[in-house]
Amino acid sequence: MLYDVIIVGAGPAGLTAGIFARARELSTLILEARQAGGQLAVLYPTKSVYDYPGYIAIEAEELGRIFVEHARLSGCELHEGEEVTELKRKGEHWRVGTTKGYYEGRSVVLAMGIGLFESKRLAVPGEDAFEGSGVFYGVKDRREYKGKRILIVGGGDSALEAALQIVVHAAEVFLVHRREQFRAMEKNVDAVARSHIKILMNSEVAQISGDKEVRHVVVYNNTTLEKRTIDVDAIIVQVGFETKSGWLKKWGLEMEGERLIKVKVDMSTSLPGVFACGDIVFYTSKEKRIVTGCGEAVTAIASAYKFVKSPYWA
Ligand SMILES: Cc1cc2nc3c(=O)[nH]c(=O)nc-3n(C[C@H](O)[C@H](O)[C@H](O)COP(=O)(O)OP(=O)(O)OC[C@H]3O[C@@H](n4cnc5c(N)ncnc54)[C@H](O)[C@@H]3O)c2cc1C
Known part of the structure; x- marks a missing residue:
């Protein structure tokens, strides 16, 4: 089948593209490598989102689920667990290759977000040994931290929001950041300052230890070099992501660095008939x-x- 539009990625951007494509009655296929819902479903399911208009507060997983349902009910064909690895011109159309097969589209919308990512690691002794039994890279369910002592590493919005999510349930929350200031939204910085989260600035984790589970973390101050051992039940590392986007470079798109696709104001890329949206795009002042x-x-x-309608549509 030849689709009018093939959308790569089923995060908020790709699913919205699907909803609007169906409103124009374009035949639409959405290909998703993992689970539809994007970062909302995978990275911060139980965090509340306070800045999506129309909802004063909504849990990310629920918002993602509504996006998916809306796209499906609009008539999008959605394939999960199918990674797109190839994009090639075939005559007048685009041939999209995945881990399961090939599809053809008149146009393509790239909405791969931050790509297929892995959380950055601290690379300190004990991290590998305790991964999954006390060392985590996100908050899957904030209720799991009830009554526990948690140390969170990072100084961006992800780290601060993780701390704010669990502070109500946890017995004690430490936030360790290697710089002297957070790199996060004022709203989050203020909320952390008002909470009883214990903040350790200019500080880095040196070692993680325990028995079957994590029990202690050694943290040192990178200005005074003073070390202290903190008793914890878990560590949540939120120091960013490493993206697997090797194939993107082979598609012939004009890029900004290795991970972002340059777009014009109409969201067109350097390839005719290929458009992009969401976290993957680059333009001045992109948020x-x-x-x-x-x-x-x-x-x-x-x-x-x-x-797709050209030349009938000017
Ligand atoms: C911890 C955290 C908290 C956040 N909180 C908020 C918030 O409160 N409010 C807010 O507005 N924003 C928030 N954000 C940012 C927000 O989540 C992103 O801006 C948004 O998810 C971007 O949507 P997207 O559709 O562009 O990308 P994504 O959500 O990343 O979705 C892209 C999808 O594409 C898929 N994909 C990638 N590569 C391929 C491939 N090759 N083939 C097929 N599929 C592929 C991925 O698996 C993914 O499902 C937060 C981000 C983080 C990390």
């Missing part, structure tokens, strides 16, 4: 938020529609 990705998706589909 990586759910709502911005959704807005870009609307533009990407309007452009894809004109491309």
